[in-house]
Amino acid sequence: MxxxxxxxxxxxxxAYKETSALVDFLTPEGRLRAVLRGARGKAGTLARPFVSLELELRGRGELPNVARLESAGIPYLLSGHALFSGLYLNELLVRLLPAQDPHPALFDHYAATLAALAAGRALEPLLRAFEWRLLDDLGYGFALDRDCQGQPVDPEALYQWQPELGFQPVTQQQPGLFHGGELLALAEADWGQPGALSAAKRLMRQALAPHLGGRPLVSRELFNNRKESRRD
Structure with missing residues (x-):
């Protein structure tokens, strides 16, 4: 701890009990959950997403107390689609990252992604890169340039994603397939390749689904509802 x-x-x-909050933190030491007492005071104003903090915990066991919480930098001001994207990243980490499992490189990548979102960088490449990094750090990564039999991906072939196996070559067109050329573009992070971004989004949804336990992501539903309300 x-x-x-x-x-x-x-x-x-x-909210936790009368005046406290139960907070999930991302640190280089992993995801940590702690009790923030007096959450309605000054400390509570800091306990909001996208603020770089300095954290100190006190106590043993699975639920320690926050001993000190201070700002360590300028907050990342996210709005619109960037805000929903940040909430999506947070929800992924809460849902998938085991408690007290150190991932210092993932912490740094998260901070860099927030900075890029706040700077107005294109959302889709940032989200796909983070999803990939998260899966890879958790041990769920896979090759994009080879099929499930270890053969090089054929840019002219069709492939189906198979959880725990990889890409299975197929001969008949069906929903959810990937062209070999798309996979090779993803392997090089070539977002300018036609179809690469849409293929990456489709692939990450398929790859993340087995680890989400069948429960939908609240942030994704909020984002979709916002888009529908703006159409109306």
């Missing part, structure tokens, strides 16, 4: 100050971001918080 963290005794010395540690960099952190708030992923999620909810």
């Amino acid at each position: 963290i005794a010395a100050p540690c960099p952190a971001f708030v992923l999620h918080s909810r």
